[in-house]
Amino acid sequence: MNIKICKWYNNADSPVLLMVDDLANVWVDTSGNGKVGLGEDWGYDKNNKNSSYRYLNEVILKSYPNIKTTFFVPLGPRVGMIENSNIKFISKRIDCDEQTKSFFRQINDSPKYEIAYHGTTHGKVGKTTSDFIQEWELYQSLDQAIESINKGKKIYKEVFDGYPKGGKYCGYKGGKYGDESIDQTGFLWWNRYFNKDMGTASKCDIGKDFNPLTNFDIKIFGKNNVIDIPATVYGGMFNGCVHLNINTIKGIAKSILKPWLINKKYKELQYLLNNKLVISIQEHISPARNDSRRQKPNIFDDKESLHMIFEYLKDKNVWYCTGTELAEYYFIRNNIRIIKKNKQFEIEVMYDKKIQNKNITIKISNTSAEAIILPNGIRMKGNKNVYNIPIIDGVYTII
Template identity: 50%
Template sequence: MSIELCKWYNNARSPVLLMIDDLANTWVDTNKDGTLHLGDDWGYHKNEKNSSFRYLNEMILKDFPQLKVTFFVPVGVRVGMLLKPLLTQVSEPMNADEGSKEFFKSIHQHPNFELAYHGTTHGKVGQRAVDFIQEWALFNSVDEALDTIRKGKDIYQDVIGINPSGGKYCGYTSNGYSDESIDQSGFSWWCRYWNRGISDGGKQEICGNDHNPLTNFDIKRFGSTAVIDIPSTLSGSILNGVLHRETTMKGIAKRVLKKILIRWKLREITYLLEHQLVISVQEHIAPSRDDGKRQSPNIFDDRKSLRGIFHYLEDKKVWYCTGSELADYVNLRDHVTVERINENTFILEHPASYRDQVISLKFSQYNIFQIRRPDDVIMDVREGYVNLPVMEGEYSIMKGGIR
C-alpha cells in the first residue's frame, strides 16, 4: 500500500478563496449629499446600515458559512483616482482612531476572515484616471519600496498586533524592484498577477508570462525566501451576463438558453477542479470611485454571480481557506516527507517548526482502516485519506475493523 501527501488539505480537489480588494478606511459620496448609500463605502462606515461590510455578510456570506475571505487592505490614506475629483472621497489610515482599529482588528480575529497587505496609499493620482500610477510601480529602488512597506506594516501592526502574512500588488502592477521588496519584507505569500492571462483581456504586465493553465493557475514560489505566489484565477463576475434579467430579444434568448449558458460559464471552475488547481475568486469591496466611474468586479454588481459560483461548489470536494491557511499548508506539504519503516509503519520526517501542524495523507487502498499515532491516539482512514498531526515517532497502520 502506497502513501502520499495530499496536494491540498483534506484531500480536496481544489482550495477555494474569496479575495476582496480595497477594504479600507474610505468612502465616496456618490450622491453628493453627505449620506451613505449602498456601494459608497469601502470600510469607513464599518458595520453600519448601508455599509459594504454589512452588505457582504447579509447578502452573500450568510448563506455560505463555509466560505473564508481574505481582505486586501490599503493601510494608509487610500488615494482616489483624480487630482481634481468629481466626487468627495473621505479616507483615513486604518489606525486613525480606536473605533477604526477595533473594526479592522475584529475582522482579522474572525475565524473566517483575514486582513492582507495591499500597500499604503495604493498609488499616485493623476490628471486623468489613466494617469494613475499603482504603488509598486512608483518605487525607484528596492530600499525605497522597503521603506514604504515598513511604514505600512507599522500601521498594520498597530491595529492587528502582528505583521501581515501576505498581500497583493495594487492593480497587479509591479516593476523590477517589486519582487525583491516582497522577498526581503518577510511575507510568506503574495499575489503577483491576474492569472487569467492576456487571452482574458488583461495586459501582459499584470498577467505575467506563463500562459500554460496547468502551471499558471497553480501555486508557485519566488525570491530567495521562496515566497508563495498565490494565483488569481476567477472573476466573481463570470455569471453576470447570464443571470441578469433583460427585456431585449437577446436577453429573452439568453433566458431560454440559461442553463446551457451557465454550464458554459462554469467550465472555468470545472477545469480548475479537474486539474486540482487554485480557485481564487476576485472582487472589490465597493464599486464607487471619485472619478464617477464604476469599479469592477465588485460585490454589489456581482452578488448573483457570486451566489451562483458558491452554490455550484457546494457539493464539490473543495477546501475553503484564507490565503494564509493555503500558504501554511503548502509550506507544510513541501517540508514533510513520508518515510516507510515497514509495510505497516511509517514516520513523518519534518523540521521541528512544523510539528503538530496537520497534514493530509492518501493511501492506495480505499477500504476503511485505522492509524495509530505516536501518542497512541487511533484515527480512522476513510475514502483513502486521513488528516494527521505531524509528530515525532512511528505511525502504525491497523488493518482491523473500525472501533
C-alpha cells in the same frame, strides 16, 4: 501499502478562496447627501446598517458559512482615483482611532477571515483615471520599496498585533522592484497575477505563454521561495449570462443562448476542479470611486454571479481556506518527508519556518487500515483512507 501526501487539505479537488480587494477606511459619498449609502463605503462605515462589510456578510455570504475571505487592505490613507474630484472622498489610516482599529482587528481575528497586505496609499492620483500610478510602480529603488513596506508593516502590527503573512500588489503592478521587495520583507505568500477566467486569461498579459495548468496553480518566486497564489476566477463571471437587456438584439440572442452560456461558465469551474487547480474568486468590497466610474468586479454588481459560483461549489470536493492557510499547507507539503517502515511511519520536517497550521493530509492505498495512532496516543479515523493528521515528532502506527 503506500502513503501519499495529498495536494490539498482533506484531499480536496481544489482550494476555494474569496479574495476581496480594497477593504479600507474610505467613504466615497457618490450620492452627495452626506450619509453613507449602500455600496459607498469601503470599510469606513464599519458594520453599520448600510455598510459594505455588512452587505458582504448579510447578502453575499449568509447562505455560505463555510466560505473564507481574504481581504487585501491598503492601510491608508488610500488615495482616490483622480485629483480635484467633485465627489466627497474621506480616507484615513486604519489605525486612526481605537474604534477603527478594533473593527479591522476583529475581522482578522475571525477564523473565517484574514487581512492581507495591500500597500498603504495604493498609488498616486493624476488628472485623469489613466494617469493613476500604482503603489509599487512609484518606487525608484529597491531600498525605497522596502522602506515603504516596513512602514506599512509597522502600521499593520500596531492594529493586528503581528505582521502580515501575505498580500497583493496594488492593481497587480509590481513595477521594477516588486518581487525583490516582497522576497526581502518576510512574506510567506503573495498574489501577483489575476488570470481571470479561461476565456480571457489567454488574451491577457501572460499572452501566448499562458498555460492553465501552471497559471491557475501555485508557483514560487524569489530567493526565499515566496508562495505565489494567483487570482483565478472573476467574481462577475456570470454577469454576461444573467444581466441581460432584452431590449437589444444582442440581449435577445443572449437570452436564447442563456443555458448554453451558463453551462460554458460552469465548465470553466469544473476544469479547475478536474485539474486540482486553485479557485480564488476576485472581488472588490465597493463599486464607489471618485472618478464617477464603477470599480469592477464588486460584490454589489456580482451578487447573482457569486451566488451561482458558491451554489455550484456547494456539493463539490473543495477546501474553503484563507490565503495563509493555503500557503502554509503548500509549504508543509513541499517541506516534509514521510519515512515508512512496515505499518509505521514518521514525518521528517525539513523546515524551520514558523507555521501555524501544522496539518497534513495523507492517503494510504492498498490497505485495510482503519485508523492511525498518532505519536501522542490519539486514535484517528480516516475517511476512505484519507487522514488529516497533525505533524508531531515520533512514530505513527497504522492499525
